[in-house]
Amino acid sequence: MKRELSILIPIYNDCCTLLVEQLHRQALAVGDFHFEIIVAEDGSKLEGPLAANKAITALPYCRHIIRGVNVGRAAIRNFLAQQARYEWLLFIDGDMSVVNNEFLLNYLRTDASEVVYGGYRVGEGDRSNLRYRYEKASEPFHTAEQRRQKPYRDFHTSNFLIHRDLMLAHPFDERFRRYGYEDVLFGKHLRQAGVSIFHIDNPVGFDTFEDNATFVEKTEEGLRTLHDFRDDLRGYNGLLTFVSGIHVPLVKWLFRLFHLVFASLERRKLCGRRPSLFVFKLYKLGYYLTLTKND
Numbered sequence: 001m002k003r004e005l006s007i008l009i010p011i012y013n014d015c016c017t018l019l020v021e022q023l024h025r026q027a028l029a030v031g032d033f034h035f036e037i038i039v040a041e042d043g044s045k046l047e048g049p050l051a052a053n054k055a056i057t058a059l060p061y062c063r064h065i066i067r068g069v070n071v072g073r074a075a076i077r078n079f080l081a082q083q084a085r086y087e088w089l090l091f092i093d094g095d096m097s098v099v100n101n102e103f104l105l106n107y108l109r110t111d112a113s114e115v116v117y118g119g120y121r122v123g124e125g126d127r128s129n130l131r132y133r134y135e136k137a138s139e140p141f142h143t144a145e146q147r148r149q150k151p152y153r154d155f156h157t158s159n160f161l162i163h164r165d166l167m168l169a170h171p172f173d174e175r176f177r178r179y180g181y182e183d184v185l186f187g188k189h190l191r192q193a194g195v196s197i198f199h200i201d202n203p204v205g206f207d208t209f210e211d212n213a214t215f216v217e218k219t220e221e222g223l224r225t226l227h228d229f230r231d232d233l234r235g236y237n238g239l240l241t242f243v244s245g246i247h248v249p250l251v252k253w254l255f256r257l258f259h260l261v262f263a264s265l266e267r268r269k270l271c272g273r274r275p276s277l278f279v280f281k282l283y284k285l286g287y288y289l290t291l292t293k294n295d
């Protein structure tokens with residue numbers, strides 16, 4: 001069993017004290033075990049969460065690092081890896097929760113020697129929330145069994161274990177400053193390096209869902225990132241694969257025209273009380289194709 005672990009939590013404008021307390025309690029219960037928990041604020045501005053997170057430093061073996069500048073999801077994880085002192089690193093997103101009393105033990109008992117991804121479980125939500133509906137509909141495709149079929153494409157940064165030397169040798173690509181897809185490229189780079197990703201059923205809880213308008217804006221930001229890095233991500237994203245399969249320029253033009261005419265109506269639907277996942281798919285396709293008109 002692994003006997004030392006650095007638990008690394010990047011955070012931005014959220015409170016993660018409950019998550020840290022849950023992990024700290026489990027780590028203390030292991031026995032004959034060296035650990036640390038490091039929380040790094042990636043340019044957080046909200047005073048409430050910042051003040052709450054400072055309480056983390058009262059717990060033994062815990063650090064709270066406040067960074068004044070937002071460097072992005074890739075760079076903050078690289079920074080945390082550099083700060084870590086132990087052989088194994090466990091990355092967990094700060095807005096997740098612990099849903100299993102043996103969560104840490106499940107990772108410590110794994111025989112994998114490189115990278116382990118545990119997945120996430122969608123918690124309770126409101127059917128009027130687009131993010132909740134989207135995640136809930138996608139949940140059956142994120143089981144450990146499903147993920148093992150495409151181990152590099154179905155990797156996410158929300159909850160994974162990695163050897164420190166490996167992480168330092170293959171850091172996240174810091175060109176990714178905006179939201180989205182840094183984890184997909186990380187998975188691709190691991191595959192190219194011959195590093196295996198071991199998928200297990202050891203989820204964290206995902207039960208914080210932003211409002212519909214914010215999620216649509218994040219989706220648009222992610223699509224802009226996808227377009228910026230389309231050459232790097234080709235073959236690792238379903239939307240890119242679908243778009244590249246449209247060989248008739250007129251079809252793409254019609255999708256763009258549809259988006260131009262109906263985007264405001266689609267957005268209103270998505271931000272309303274009854275968001276549609278079908279409309280969400282159409283909106284994403286149309287929005288992305290508008291970005292490709294000069295390609």
